[in-house]
Amino acid sequence: MNSIDIAKIAGVSRSTVSRVINNYDNVPDETRKKIQQIIKENNYVPHASARMLAGVKNRVIGLFIIDMKTDTNGKQVTSSSYFTPFTGSVIENASKMGYNVLVSIVSKQKDYKKVKEIFYNKTVSGGIFIGEKNGEPEIKEIINSGCRVALLDQAVKSDEEVYNKCIIVNADNYYGAYKATNYLIGLGHSSIAHIVGISENLSGIERFNAYKNALTDAGIAVKSNLIVKGDFTINGGYNATKKLLQKEIPTAIFCGNDMMAIGAMQAIEEANLNVPEDISIVGFDDIEVARYINPTLTTVRMKLLEMASIATNTLITSIESNSNFSANYTLPIDLIERNSCKALK
Missing domain, CATH: 3.40.50.2300 (Response regulator)
Incomplete structure (x- = not known):
């Protein structure tokens, strides 16, 4: 038996079962009790929870590339040479800290449901988002549920408490x-x-x-x-x-x-x-x-590679220290003069 079977018996979604298993508070009490009773009756031990009970830390972070735009040839932004070095840098920095990286592309708004399940099921201990819409509500929900998140290219809004619960890394x-x-x-x-x-x-x-x-x-x-x-x-x-x-x-x-x-x-x-x-x-x-x-x-x-390094290292540090760590970085830029510009007389 797995969480999908539990969800079918309870008549709820798999993500709801995951929230109950991982003790999130955004589940009605009646639903929570019903799911807990089914789990008990079927002697179900969730895999991720069993790992945590055994004292084993999940050493996986997620890299979520949000790519909902296609050009007129149907080619997505992730095919560009912008994302490849960033992804490589995240993997390299995570590996140095003993972590693996699960890379996932969000190409439709409904894909956020799968992203939430990855977090709620404890498949990852934290996640980095790049390419997201500024102020994306789905990501705010993930942060507010207690998940550890690092965001690239996100405005810091002082009047929204959610941005004090995550790591934000921007270029200037x-x-x-x-x-x-x-x-x-x-x-x-x-x-x-x-x-x-x-x-x-x-x-x-x-x-x-x-x-x-x-x-x-x-x-x-x-x-x-x-x-x-x-x-x-x-x-x-x-x-x-x-x-x-x-x-x-x-x-x-x-x-x-x-x-x-x-x-x-x-x-x-x-x-x-x-x-x-x-x-x-x-x-x-x-x-x-x-x-x-x-x-x-x-x-x-x-400085895209440095941004990747800061996001990865800061996120993993917060996971390792089990702290509610938040940070806001803005990296400086440089103008590189080459041959595509001409001075007018």
Whole structure:
């Protein structure tokens, strides 16, 4: 007999059985007593609970990559070179601390149900989320249930207690985007377009806001014709740039990430224009390929591997110490000047 059988007998979901087994308080008393009685009558010993009774610590953490966006070719964001090094760094750092990593991709909102079961069943002792929508309610529920969580790319809201119960690691997206836009302004550009990333993500929101504020602070009008929505993928950047060039040809484009910048460069070439002679390009992230494309890409370097290390090590430390540890980190960025930008005379 397993927890699925218990759930069928009780007429409840498997996750409800898991919550009772792991003594979470978000279960009605009547339901709790019913499930406990069924467990007792069937002499069921939950595997994870048996491990804990034996004094064996579950040395597994989860890495949950939230990827609900696809480009027009049906390709998801996780296919990009952004997530691969991050995943590798999490696994490497966890391994050094004697932990294994369960990697799971959330591609639909309903997949959060499975994520909750992984936590509630004690399959993992804690989890790292990357790519999530800013302020995602499903993740808040997991944190409020007492699970240990580290979040990447999440706004810290002082008026919400939930953000004092987890670990948050961010890059300084706002300053990086402001610096990138200001760099183009310093080169003499005033017709600067922006290809926006995923607008529900903190990184997309902050980079867009910084772009607008940098223009305003320099006395340059923010023009709606120069703002096009992308999706953090190469194809998204390509399509956004084609759409942009049909409306107006700017002298520079600040792209919300390097993947979209690569797509933008392809669209510019197909329009018989050149980078940087006709249009300067700045990206964000400094993925490995940025230094090898032609022309090499000016971009904002984000310390993604360090972010992975901090999230992993801090999470495991909180598990090992059995403490209600919370922390908030914001890592600095660097502007990397290469060959995709040109100063205007």
